[in-house]
Every structure is written in structure tokens, then in C-alpha cells.
Amino acid sequence: MAGNVRTVVAFEVARTLSKPRFWVVTLLIPVLIAAIIGLETWSNSSTQSSAAEQANAKIAFEYSDASGVVVPGIATAAGGTVQADAAKGLADVQSGAVDAFIQYPADPTKQPVTIAAKDLGLFANQRYDAVANAVLTASAAQAIGDPSLAALAAGGATTQTTAYDGDRVAPGLAGLIPPALYLLLFYLVLVLLYQQMLAATLEEKENRVTEMILTTITARSLVAGKIVSIFIVGIVQMLVFATPIALGYAFLRDQLSLPSLDLSALVFDPWRMTVGALVLVGGFALFTGSLVAVGALMPSVKDAGPVSAVFMVAMFVPLYTITMILSNPSAPIVRVFTFFPWTAPVTVLARNALSSLDATTAIIVIVELFVVAAIVLWLAVRFFQYGAVEYGRKLDPRVALRSMRAQRTGGAAR
Amino acid sequence: MSSAAVVEVEHFRMAFGATTVIDDLSFDIRRGETFGFLGSNGSGKTTTIRALLGIYEPTAGRLLIDGRPFRPEASTRLGYLPEERGLYRKESVLDTMVYFGRLKGMNAAAARAWCLAYLERVGIPGLAKTRLDKLSGGQQQKVQLGVTVMNEPELLILDEPTKGFDPVNRRLLMDIIEEQRRAGATVMMVTHQMEEVERLCDRVLLLKDGKARAYGTVAEVQEAFGGTTIRLRHEGVLPDLATIAGLAGTRLVADRDGEAELAPPAGADASSILAALVGAGARIASFTPVRRSLDSIFIEVYGEQAGEQ
Numbered sequence: 001m002a003g004n005v006r007t008v009v010a011f012e013v014a015r016t017l018s019k020p021r022f023w024v025v026t027l028l029i030p031v032l033i034a035a036i037i038g039l040e041t042w043s044n045s046s047t048q049s050s051a052a053e054q055a056n057a058k059i060a061f062e063y064s065d066a067s068g069v070v071v072p073g074i075a076t077a078a079g080g081t082v083q084a085d086a087a088k089g090l091a092d093v094q095s096g097a098v099d100a101f102i103q104y105p106a107d108p109t110k111q112p113v114t115i116a117a118k119d120l121g122l123f124a125n126q127r128y129d130a131v132a133n134a135v136l137t138a139s140a141a142q143a144i145g146d147p148s149l150a151a152l153a154a155g156g157a158t159t160q161t162t163a164y165d166g167d168r169v170a171p172g173l174a175g176l177i178p179p180a181l182y183l184l185l186f187y188l189v190l191v192l193l194y195q196q197m198l199a200a201t202l203e204e205k206e207n208r209v210t211e212m213i214l215t216t217i218t219a220r221s222l223v224a225g226k227i228v229s230i231f232i233v234g235i236v237q238m239l240v241f242a243t244p245i246a247l248g249y250a251f252l253r254d255q256l257s258l259p260s261l262d263l264s265a266l267v268f269d270p271w272r273m274t275v276g277a278l279v280l281v282g283g284f285a286l287f288t289g290s291l292v293a294v295g296a297l298m299p300s301v302k303d304a305g306p307v308s309a310v311f312m313v314a315m316f317v318p319l320y321t322i323t324m325i326l327s328n329p330s331a332p333i334v335r336v337f338t339f340f341p342w343t344a345p346v347t348v349l350a351r352n353a354l355s356s357l358d359a360t361t362a363i364i365v366i367v368e369l370f371v372v373a374a375i376v377l378w379l380a381v382r383f384f385q386y387g388a389v390e391y392g393r394k395l396d397p398r399v400a401l402r403s404m405r406a407q408r409t410g411g412a413a414r
Numbered sequence: 415m416s417s418a419a420v421v422e423v424e425h426f427r428m429a430f431g432a433t434t435v436i437d438d439l440s441f442d443i444r445r446g447e448t449f450g451f452l453g454s455n456g457s458g459k460t461t462t463i464r465a466l467l468g469i470y471e472p473t474a475g476r477l478l479i480d481g482r483p484f485r486p487e488a489s490t491r492l493g494y495l496p497e498e499r500g501l502y503r504k505e506s507v508l509d510t511m512v513y514f515g516r517l518k519g520m521n522a523a524a525a526r527a528w529c530l531a532y533l534e535r536v537g538i539p540g541l542a543k544t545r546l547d548k549l550s551g552g553q554q555q556k557v558q559l560g561v562t563v564m565n566e567p568e569l570l571i572l573d574e575p576t577k578g579f580d581p582v583n584r585r586l587l588m589d590i591i592e593e594q595r596r597a598g599a600t601v602m603m604v605t606h607q608m609e610e611v612e613r614l615c616d617r618v619l620l621l622k623d624g625k626a627r628a629y630g631t632v633a634e635v636q637e638a639f640g641g642t643t644i645r646l647r648h649e650g651v652l653p654d655l656a657t658i659a660g661l662a663g664t665r666l667v668a669d670r671d672g673e674a675e676l677a678p679p680a681g682a683d684a685s686s687i688l689a690a691l692v693g694a695g696a697r698i699a700s701f702t703p704v705r706r707s708l709d710s711i712f713i714e715v716y717g718e719q720a721g722e723q
Contacts, residue, residue, distance in 0.1 A: 004487070007516045015505055208500025212561065215467050215494045216517035217486050388469055391498060 004217045008225025009232070016196070016233050026192075026237050030244040059131055061100040061117075062089045067108050071139040078135050090116050102132045175267040180353035182276035186345055188241070190287055190315060193234045197291035198304050200226040201384045206300060210388040219385040223377070227288055275352050275362045282369030283345025287311060289376035290342070296383035297395045314342035322350060329356035338365060341372045420445045420569055420600045421466065426475035428461050435461050437624035439475070443617075448591075448601040450611040450632075452708075453621035454716040459604045460497050462621070463573055467494065479569065491518070493567030493594075497574045497604070499558050503547040507533070507557055510546060511564070518565040525564070532560045536586060555583050563590055570594055570601045576610075588614075608709040618708070620715055627715055636706045639714065643667065643706040644676040644684060646691075647699040653691075660690035667710050672699075675710050 016022055062083035063075055072082070080102070083089040089101030093116045100118065105111035113136070117128045141150035201223065204210045213222065290311050298304035318325075318337045325334055329351055337347040338361060348365050351357035379397075387395040421443035428436040435458045443449040453459045464470045466477045468484045482488065502510050508529055515525030533539045536556045538549075546554060555578065562570070570591070576584045588610065595601060595614075605611060611618060611632070618635055620628040628635045652674060655661045663679035664687060678687055684703040691698060 004517055007513070011509075011513045011516075015502075015509065203502075207502055208498050209502060211464070211467075211469060211496040211498060212494060212514070213517070214469060215484075215486055215492060216514065221486075385469075389464065389498065 005221050005225040005228070008217065008222060009229045012226055012229035013232050016229070017236065022233075023240070026240045027244070029241055030248075033245065034248060059099040059127065061102055061128075061131065062092060062098050063102040063104065063135075064089065065104040066106040067104050069108065069139050069143065070104055070135060071142050074138045074142065075135050078131055080135065093118060100128050100131075102128075102135075104132075104136065108136060175269060175272075175355070176353050178266055178268050179272045179276045179349070182280045183346065183349040183353060185238070186280055186283055186349060187315070188238060189234050189284060190312075192237050192241075193230050194291065194308075194312065195301075196230050196233065197227075197288050198295045198308050199301060200230065200292050200295055201380070202295040202298065202301055202304060204384075205387070205391060208391060214385070214388055219388070220381045223292060223381050223384060227292070227377075230288065231284075271359075272352055272355075275357070275366070276349060278366045279345055279348050279352065279362075279369065282366055282373055283349075285373035286341060286345070286369055286376060287315070289373050289380050293376055293380035293383055296380055296387055297397055297400075299390070299392045299394060303394060311342060314340075315346055318343050318347040318350065321347075325350050325356060326354055329354075339368070341368060344369060418445045419443065420480060421449075421602065422476070422478040422481070423462070423466065424476045424478075426462065426465065426477055427473045428458065428465055428470065429473045434473075434624060436465075439621070439624065439626060441619050441626060441629055443600060443602055445600055446595075446598055447616040448595055448603065448614050450615035450618035451602060451604045451621070452606075452611065452618055452712065453604075457621045458624055459621055460573055463496075463571055463602075463604065467492075467571070491565055491567045491569070493562040493564070493570045493599075495558065495562040495570075495572045495575050497577060501546045501554065501557060501561075504545060506543050506545055507538075507549070508542040511557065511561055514561045515564045520565050528564060529560065532564075536560070551578065552580050552583055555579055556586070559583075559587060559590060563594060566597065566599075567594070568599055570599050570603075572601065573604045575603065575605065576607055606712075608707065608712060612708050620712070622715055628711070632708065633705075635708070635711065639677075639706055639711045641680060641706060642678065642684075642703050643710060644678060644687060644701065644703050646674050646676070646701045647672055648674060649697040649699060652696055653694045658690050658694045660686060660693075667714060677706065677710075677714075 058079040061078075061080045063070065063080045064082070064084055064086065065075075075082075083092070083101065086101075086103060089098075089103075092098045093101050096118065101116045103114045105113065113132050115128045115132055117125065119125065120127070140153070141147070144150045144153060204213060204222075217225075291308055294304050294308045294311075298307065321331075321333055321337060324331050325347070328334070334347065334351075337343040338351065344365050348357060348362065352362070383395060383397065383400055386400045387393075419442040423442065424440050426436055426439040427434065439458075439462065451459055451462070461470065462477075465472045466479065466484060468486075477483065479488065479492075484492075502513075505513075508526070511529040511532075512522060512525045515528065516522060520528065530539070530542060533542055536559075538553055538556060541549060541553065546557065549557070562572070572591070575587055575591075579587060591601060591603075591614065601614075603611075603615065615632060617631050618628070619626050620635070628638060630638070649672065652666070652669060655664055655666055655676070664682065665677040667675040667677050669675075676687065678684070684701075688698065688701050
């Protein structure tokens, strides 16, 4: 039996990796990411230059100051002239005599500074806000007198916090990243391999090879071989996916303006890493079994798509509660998502990364995932065997289960 | 021919919900023999084969191959050509055949060598690396046949093997079956090609209403259904046999386009039947007593259903 499993694995892996389309699709992702990063970097630098230009651009404006904060010299240097008559100021803007009319209220901390200005476009209009704020903050700084005090008042101070867990320094972000990688891996693996998991048993039925193949290998060995091959293909895909990213980070970090990451500062907590690994494996087994079972019940990929989408939704729904996981992990919705098998992997991996997962919950969920995965995989194999020759027909799982029970007790089948 | 049974079916019953497809079927297939498993469409032949091969779980009874319920890992080398047959369309001919060869216990090199030799034999050596969906229907049939007979099967189960086969491939199939028989393989064949059954099969079973309607050697079945039949050509319309004195018990089995077949009772004298027909005004062009054909037996057993075959 083990020999036949190896034969299935070798065949499935070879035929997947030998297809040019596999490499094109897999390499497309890092290429697309690189292109997007490059475009974003170029756009950011372009935007920053533009923002700097706007901040320094002089405009011809009139202003009124009910607060008494604005220093006339600073306003004049920025291109402003006093205009006490609000109606006249607005009329001058509308006639094009000036670019803007700025009204500073009595209390700028509580009331907005209103600006009437010539329209320069959605983005370019922001220069008026920049100028109005620059005049006000420069005037306030002059009133304070001391540049250091003025800077503190404007932007606050830089802080550096060291948190302690007992007598140990808490890892913080450096401790979050390693277990968070499991969550990223989980999504990557499932998104990349979703179609293959679904097609694992469907393909045999669509190609009408089920009868021939089930007389040479058991359904269990065939499904096991296919799942192992999906896993191997997934690892290859991740390596192909990650290698250009790692090379790009190592050699082109500066050109791409990527943040420098001190990998030696990362903290690998053994317990959290172990929990993450077990949840990842259990979650992968559960979703794989679920998708294989759907494939065994459906006659074609087209029919299986809508049903399998339910599992994909279960993968993403917990993300909507991420803020609650952070702030209130014992909230009912978080607890439901923690223990419901198909939302558990994402929820628990997130809680594990955010250090909001206690040991008891972790153990319960891990055991639950493996037990449910085993049941689902058993069902998947049985559905596949039961429906092996049901070409072109959807199988009702309830009918299939009833028939399996009947066959075991010697009653009427199907 | 060894008499030890390779296939044993005992009191096999198969029900799907409230519908009983097979009801108390028993037969065996002896080692080295060619066994014809016959029946009209929907009579349960494919169901029986699937139950024998473990694809269906029987409702009751035992179906054994070499004394044990079939398991894919079993030592018996099996070649199975199902009625619903397909291949991995997006894979090459050679990769698919080698895959099945390895699943059947051959090592990769031996499987590859065998496949290349087979493709050469069946006239498609240049298609080894071609994707299966690029092949014509006839070429795909040859590949399916090759997969079936790989690794010298001891038991060949062929469900409607010539279905969809053109005459060239049908000839190829029959030649291969003949080779396997000569090599000592046991063959179980589901077919509607009665002339092939008469030519190849040692024993046959006719399945009707879930039960064996006839079971034994071809000669025994022919004897059970009248033994001798009379084939005649006539002009005009044959008189009603029931009204002719001297033809008591003689049945008209078929009469089409001037060619008729009569089933006389056991022991009837053919010349007396001819005399009675001529005396009743029948214009007989030719009159030939022959052993009853399986074709006519099939038509008699399955009646109108068989007319749709």
C-alpha cells in the first residue's frame, strides 16, 4: 500500500511541476508584488515631492484673524494681506483677484479655519490647508519663543517603551512576527492550493478513470497520495514564491525603499511556535479534507465551486474580528470563532501571534482540529468510494451516509 | 483447463434503495476459462462486476476472487476494462500508461519498456509523448486496452469491451484476448456480440430479472433452449404455425424479410417440419437445421428489450 501511495505522489507531483503554467502562475505573484512595490515607491516619492512643493508654494491670499495669534510679518512673508471684510475677501477670490481668503477664528483649537479658494483640483487644493496651517503654527511658535518648546508643542516627543513580563523583557513586535508568519503561511497555502484540493478527487470522476484506478489502489491510498502531493507542491510553490522576494529584500532593499529589519532581534517563543505549527498543520488537514470531500460529492469543478466557497469564507471571516481579538479576546464572537472548527485556524493563529491565547484553549483547539480533520478525511475517502461511479451526478451526503450505515448492517444500499 | 474457481459468486444480492437489481445470483468462473456474462441493458451485469471488484458493497452474498474478497493490493493480477472508461486527458500517453503499470506492480523501467513495445505493436509509436486529449477516439481505445492488459493479468474482466470500438480495434481486442487466453488467463466478458461469445466462451450466464436465466457451456445453454433451430428462407408470408398439423410445439422465433427461424420441440424431425410447411402452402427457398444460435436465444429470453440492443 505504501508503494502505491508513493507512486501516486510521484505521478501527481511530476505532472503538476512539469506544466509550464504552474511556474508561470507561481512566479507571477512575486513579479506582480515587485511591480506593485516599485510603482508604489515611485508614486510615494512623486507624492512626497509634490507635497513638499505644495507646502513651500506661495499663494496670494487675504486673511482675517479673530484669534490674534497670526503674526502679520509671517503672513506677509507667506503671501498674505489683511482683509477684515469677509464678503470682500470672498468676492476677491471669486473674481480671481486673489487665490484664497483665510478666516482664522477666535479659537482655532475649537473652531475650524475656514478657507475660500480658487479650485486647483482635489489634490492641489490641499496647498491652501498647508499654507493656512504653516502660518498659524509659525505664528504660535514665535509666540512661544523657544524653538524646542515650539517643536514639543507642535509634534510631541519621541518615546521608547520597554515592557516587562515579570523580570523578562516582553518581546513586543519582535515576538509577534514569527508566530504571525504561520497565519500568513496558512492563507498562502490555501489560496495557492485551493483549486488542487478541490480537483483531487473530482478529476478522477471527470476523466472517468475511477473504476480503473480503484481496482489498482484503495480509495484511502489514492486520497492520501493526492493530499501528500498537494502538500509537496505547496512547499515548492512557497519556495518559488519566497525566493525572489528574499533575494529582492537582500539585494534591492535600498532601491525599493524597504524598511530594514533586524532579523536577529526576532523572538521565537518555543510554546507559541509549537502551537502555531500544530494549528497550521491541523487547519491545513481540515481544509484539505473538507475540499476533497466537496470534490467527492460533486460531479464537476463548476458544481463544486459555490459549495467550496463556504470554506473560503470561513477562512476570511475571523479577520473582521481582529480588533476584538486584540482588545477583548474573551468576547463571545471571538470564542465562537476560536472553537468552530473552520474558523478556528485563523482565529487561533491570530490570537497566538497577539499573545491572547491561553494554553488550555490552545490544546483544546489543536485536539479538536486534528479530530475533526480525521473525521472529515475519513468522510472524504468514503464519499469518494461511494460516489466513484456516480458520473455526472451530485451525491447527497445524507443519502451516502445512510447507505454506508445500511451496508454495514447488511440492509438495502443507497 | 484447470477446474479451480478463480471467481466465486454465492447468493449475491444487490439492492439500491427499494430496487433490487440482483436477487440471489450464484456462479463461478474456473481458472483458464473464458466466461460470457450476458444480459440486456440494465439487467445488472455491470453492477455484479462492480460488486466483485469492491466498487459496490453487496447487500448480501459473497463475491470472491481467488477465495477472497477483492482488494486492490491482492496478489491476483487483474486487468479491468470498465464500460465507463477514460484516461487522464491532460497527460501524455506514456506517462499515463507507466503510471498504471506502476500501480499494477511493475517497476518504472519495465512499465516504460512494455508501453513502448505495445505502442509499436498497435501502430502508434510516435504518440508516446502526445497528450491523450489530442488522440482520436480509436487511438485512445488502444491506450485503454494497453492499460488493461499490462503486467500479464491472470484475470481479465472486460465490460462491453468492444463498445465504441471500430472494426480495426475490435479485431485487435479479440487478438489480444486470444493471446491472453493462450497464456492461461481467465477471462470474464460482458458483451452483446453473440458471435464472439459462441467463438470464444467456454461457459456463459444469461442474467435476467436479477437471476441466472441460463448458465453453463454454450452447448448446454443451446440445448436448454431447444438445441436445434431451423433457419429457412421463404417467399411471401409464412402460414400461422399453430394452424398447421404436424407442427405442434414448433415456435416461430423470428421472421424478417423472408428469413425465419423456427424452434422445434426436442426430438422433432426436420424433414417432417419441412413437409408440413410445404403442404400448408409455404414457399420455401432454403431450409437448414442448425444448432440454436445464442443470438436467437438472447432474443427469446429478453424479447422486446433485446430488440433495442
